Amino acid sequence: MLKSWYQPQRGGVFAALLVLLLPVFFPDLFTPLGQASPSIFSEWNAPKPRHLSLLKGALQRKISEKQKSELWSPLEPQGWKPCIRSASNAILPTKSSGYIQVFLDGGLNQQRMGICDAVAVAKILNATLVIPHLEVNPVWQDRSSFDEIFDVDHFIRVLKDDISIVRDLPNEYSWSTREYYATAIRATRIKTAPVHASANWYLENVIPVLRSYGVAAIAPFSHRLAFDNTAEDIQGLRCKVNFQALKFVPHITALGEALVKRLRNPVHANAEEYLREVVDEHVKEGSGKYVTLHLRFDKDMAAHSACDFGGGKAERLALAKYRQVLWQGRVLNSQFTDEELRSQGRCPLTPEEIGLLLAALGFDSNTRLYLASHKVYGGEARISSLRKLFPFMEDKKSLASEDELAKLEGKASLLAAVDYYVSMRSDVFISASPGNMHNAMVGHRTYENLKTIRPSMGLLGQLFLNKSMDWFEFDQAVQAGHKNRQGHIRLRKPKQSIYTYPAPDCMCQG
Numbered sequence: 001m002l003k004s005w006y007q008p009q010r011g012g013v014f015a016a017l018l019v020l021l022l023p024v025f026f027p028d029l030f031t032p033l034g035q036a037s038p039s040i041f042s043e044w045n046a047p048k049p050r051h052l053s054l055l056k057g058a059l060q061r062k063i064s065e066k067q068k069s070e071l072w073s074p075l076e077p078q079g080w081k082p083c084i085r086s087a088s089n090a091i092l093p094t095k096s097s098g099y100i101q102v103f104l105d106g107g108l109n110q111q112r113m114g115i116c117d118a119v120a121v122a123k124i125l126n127a128t129l130v131i132p133h134l135e136v137n138p139v140w141q142d143r144s145s146f147d148e149i150f151d152v153d154h155f156i157r158v159l160k161d162d163i164s165i166v167r168d169l170p171n172e173y174s175w176s177t178r179e180y181y182a183t184a185i186r187a188t189r190i191k192t193a194p195v196h197a198s199a200n201w202y203l204e205n206v207i208p209v210l211r212s213y214g215v216a217a218i219a220p221f222s223h224r225l226a227f228d229n230t231a232e233d234i235q236g237l238r239c240k241v242n243f244q245a246l247k248f249v250p251h252i253t254a255l256g257e258a259l260v261k262r263l264r265n266p267v268h269a270n271a272e273e274y275l276r277e278v279v280d281e282h283v284k285e286g287s288g289k290y291v292t293l294h295l296r297f298d299k300d301m302a303a304h305s306a307c308d309f310g311g312g313k314a315e316r317l318a319l320a321k322y323r324q325v326l327w328q329g330r331v332l333n334s335q336f337t338d339e340e341l342r343s344q345g346r347c348p349l350t351p352e353e354i355g356l357l358l359a360a361l362g363f364d365s366n367t368r369l370y371l372a373s374h375k376v377y378g379g380e381a382r383i384s385s386l387r388k389l390f391p392f393m394e395d396k397k398s399l400a401s402e403d404e405l406a407k408l409e410g411k412a413s414l415l416a417a418v419d420y421y422v423s424m425r426s427d428v429f430i431s432a433s434p435g436n437m438h439n440a441m442v443g444h445r446t447y448e449n450l451k452t453i454r455p456s457m458g459l460l461g462q463l464f465l466n467k468s469m470d471w472f473e474f475d476q477a478v479q480a481g482h483k484n485r486q487g488h489i490r491l492r493k494p495k496q497s498i499y500t501y502p503a504p505d506c507m508c509q510g
C-alpha cells in the first residue's frame with residue numbers, strides 16, 4: 001500500500017488539545033485551515049506552475065481511442081466477490097453483559113472504522129452497543145451526530161441478528177455521558193486499550209467493569225481492535241457494518257445522487273434546470289462518465305509534509321511557522337530537504353502535479369472531473385493549472401444549488417459524506433493523498449470491483465524532480481508505472497487494515 005506519510009490520528013489527543021488551546025495563545029493565528037490570515041501572513045505570491053514544459057506538452061496531448069476506452073472501461077471480474085461470513089454464528093446472547101459506549105475522534109472516515117470496530121467489540125463482549133458518539137473534530141469543527149450522518153434505523157435493522165443496539169442508555173445509566181468522563185477519573189471509563197488490542201484484552205479488561213457497573217465507556221477507541229488473529233465471524237461482522245449497515249441519511253444520498261446525475265448529464269445552464277431534470281422521470285440515464293479526484297491539499301497537510309510547493313519564501317516561512325506552533329518542530333520530515341522527500345515519494349502531489357498525472361494516464365480535456373475536496377491551500381491560484389488541463393472540473397459548489405448547499409453549511413462531515421457517495425459512484429477514482437479517505441475508497445471500491453488508481457508516489461516524485469524530461473518521456477514512464485495500480489485485487493497482509501484490503505476477509509473466490 002502507499003506509505004502513509006500523513007497520519008493525523010497519531011498523537012491525536014495531544015495534538016487535539018493543542019489545537020483547542022491555540023486560539024487562547026495565538027488568537028490571530030487561528031483561522032480555519034487553508035484560509036489566509038492577512039494580518040500575519042501574506043503567504044502567497046500566487047503559486048506558479050512548477051513544471052511548465054510538461055504542462056505545455058500535456059495541453060497538447062493526443063490520446064488514442066484505444067487508450068481512452070481502456071481507461072474508462074470497468075474492471076474485468078477478478079475472481080473475487082463480496083461475501084460476508086457472520087450469519088453462521090448469529091445467535092444473540094440471551095442476556096446482554098452490559099452497555100458499551102465509544103467516543104470517536106477524527107474525520108468521517110476514521111470514525112467509520114471506529115463504528116465498525118465498536119460493533120465488533122460489543123459482539124466479542126456480548127454487550128449492547130449504544131449508538132457511537134462522534135467527537136467534535138478540532139480541525140473541522142463539525143458537531144454532526146451519528147444520526148445526522150448515518151441512517152440509524154437501517155443500521156440497527158441490518159445488525160439486529162448480530163448484536164443489540166440502543167440509541168441511548170436507559171435512564172438508570174443516563175449519568176454515563178461524555179461530560180461525566182471529561183471532568184474526572186471514572187471507574188467505568190476504559191482508557192488504556194492498546195492500539196490493535198486483541199479480543200482477549202477486551203474480555204479481560206472490560207467484562208469485569210460491565211459486571212460491576214453494567215456500563216463501560218471506551219475512549220480513546222480509534223484503531224483499538226487488532227486486524228490479525230481475530231475470529232472469522234468477528235471479521236465478517238466488521239465487513240457487514242462497513243459495507244452493509246452504514247448507509248448515509250436519505251438527504252445526503254439524494255443530494256449525492258443528484259450530483260452524480262448532473263455529472264453524467266452535463267446539459268445544463270443553471271441549477272434550476274438541473275432540478276427539473278432530476279424530477280423529470282423520462283430523462284434517460286446519460287452515458288457520461290466521470291472521474292473523482294480526491295484532493296486533500298490543505299495547510300495542515302502541506303505544513304506537515306515539510307515539502308516545498310513553489311509558493312516562494314513567504315509560503316515556506318508560513319508553513320514553517322505553522323509547523324512550529326502546531327507540532328513544536330516534532331515533524332520528522334523537516335529534517336530532510338525537499339529533494340530528499342520528493343525522491344522518497346513523501347510529498348503530497350500538488351493540483352498541478354495530479355493534473356499532469358491524469359493527463360499522462362490518458363484523461364483528455366473533455367473529461368468530467370469531480371473534485372472531492374474540502375479546501376485547497378493556495379486557493380484558485382493553486383488549482384488553475386489543473387483547471388487548464390481539465391476545464392470540465394466540478395465540485396459540490398459548482399454542481400449543487402444554494403438551497404442544497406445551505407443544509408450542509410459548515411458541516412464538514414456531511415460534506416465528506418456527499419463526497420464519499422459521489423466517489424463511490426464514479427467510474428474511476430484517484431486520490432492525491434494516501435490518507436483515511438483514500439484508504440476507505442480503496443477498500444470499498446475493491447469490495448465492489450470498481451476502478452481505483454493508486455498514484456505511485458515514489459515514481460512521481462522522481463519524475464517531477466527531473467527537469468530535463470519531456471512530455472513524451474514523462475507520459476511513457478507514468479503509464480508504465482501505473483499499469484498494475486488501477487484496482488487489481490491485493491490480498492490483505494498481516495497488520496494491514498481490513499477496511500483498506502477487504503479480501504480475503506470480506507470476499508470469497510469464485
Ligand SMILES: *[C@@H]1O[C@H](CO)[C@@H](O)[C@H](O)[C@H]1NC(C)=O
Nearest residue numbers: 092093094097124125126203
Ligand atoms: C457470549 O454468548 C455466547 C452465546 O450465548 C457464549 O457462548 C459466550 O461464552 C458469551 N461470551 C461472553 C464473554 O459472555
Ligand SMILES: *[C@@H]1O[C@H](CO)[C@@H](O)[C@H](O)[C@H]1NC(C)=O
Nearest residue numbers: 462466467468469470473474
Ligand atoms: C532525467 O530524464 C532523462 C530523460 O528520460 C534521463 O535520460 C535522465 O537520466 C534522468 N535524470 C535523472 C537524474 O534521473
